[in-house]
Amino acid sequence: MYPLRRIIIIILTLLPWALHAQHRVDQPEILLVQLSTEQNRRTMLQRSTNPKLLEQLNRDMSAIYRVIRNDFRDHFTFCPVYYFLDTDLVAVRAGQYINVILDSAGHTVYPSAIDGKNVLIAVYGYAHHQMPPIGHIRDKDGAHSFDTRKGRRWVVYDTNMDQVAYTPVQTTTRGDKWRPGADKRWYYRSPRFDIEYHPCAADLAATLYDLAPR
Secondary structure (H helix, E strand, O other): OOOHHHHHHHHHHHHHHHHHHOOOOOOOOEEEEEEOOOHHHHHHHHOOOOHHHHHHHHHHHHHHHHHHHHHHHHHOOOOOEEEEEHHHHHHHHOOOOOOOOEOOOOOEOOHHHOOOOOEEEEEEEOOHHHOOOOOOOOOOOOOOOOOHHHOOEEEEEOOOOOEEEEOOOOOOOOOOOOOOOOOOOOOEEOOOOOOEEOOOHHHHHHHHHHHOOO
């Protein structure tokens, strides 16, 4: 058995990492959900000689926006939710909400609904601990060592973009048989690109409730 002193040292060593990964979350008045525009991919496809690929991307993004809004509308109960495009992140962080914030129907929301309220930002992607270190050497196939099959998840940030919470891992279906009976209201997978969404708004609500003060 480890001596007590060694156990205490191990706990004190790991504690800062654990606190950095998940913080106590004071209940916000608003959650702002970021919707990806796939801007880099879009720019590349606009230079392509195959316009059907850009058409497919447009269909994908329209579908992704729809299922994300459906998921939050049907499964998220922690606080009110609004949306914005990732191209407007700088404006959102600065509290500039004019013609930026959208409701669950995709309509522009008046800034007065958000102004002066405590907000958190939710991004569908990878938590910090999933990402490879800066300057990490790629393998022979050009991939980083972290396994993207672990899947994307909702990651929550404050307006300084400091990570405060994240949901459990969402396993990808790419390369596997599509989940039987998947409800298309909340699931989507592109037939062409590595673009997909699994419903995890309920997981996000549960995570935030767990981290909120009681």
